[in-house]
Amino acid sequence: MAFASLTSSRRTPRPEINVVPLVDVMLVMLVIFIITAPLLTHAVKIDLPKASSQPNVTRAGHVEVALCADGSLFWNGESISEEQLPARFAGAAQLTPQPEIHFRGDEAVPYGRVARAMAAAARAGLTRIGFLTSPTTAK
Template structure:
């Protein structure tokens, strides 16, 4: 038996037609997929997203650094204060400038009740800008 014998294939002619049936099957499947997914892409929810900038937020010098420790002690700019002194001090700060901001630093284990009391007293005194100071470098448990 000879491996290079080409006499076997001399009588058969080469197939010159392309079989398009598998090609048509694939195209129909793709058409159905696109017909199903195309309407899903046109329905979107309109959301007014906030604009962000990469500039640093410079705090104004008119702000109050207020700290609440886990044991319930309060500090106004590093100075210890009591809960009873807060309404008068907040009212005095608002009289000096109506743009005064309150920056609250609370320990992780501080009771939420203490934070809400301070926020309520500040809002009653007229402070409209209240924010929380966090440590972004701290690892979360």
């Protein structure tokens, strides 16, 4: 004889979210971002001696220091040696007002020579230091 149960034998469906497709889509998107992220970085190539600028109007109180690729050094057009450069900077630092120091470096001059000349100017107490470049022609 069959007895009727007090509880219902029929189960009602419980709503559940199926997350497997969501996880699959997220993993595919993660792989796509991992692959494409390095492609979005751009390297900037620069050529320091060239600049697009307006011609510099120089005032009376300036000194041009030219560094040439062959190792020669010029102070306002006068050829000097590297040993004379710190003494010239010290003399220019004593002037009132201090002159602007304009460095004109050839493209083939190693950066170390320019850095040593700038350091000598800074040690002498000169604070107004700039670089001269040739303006590019507008096309």
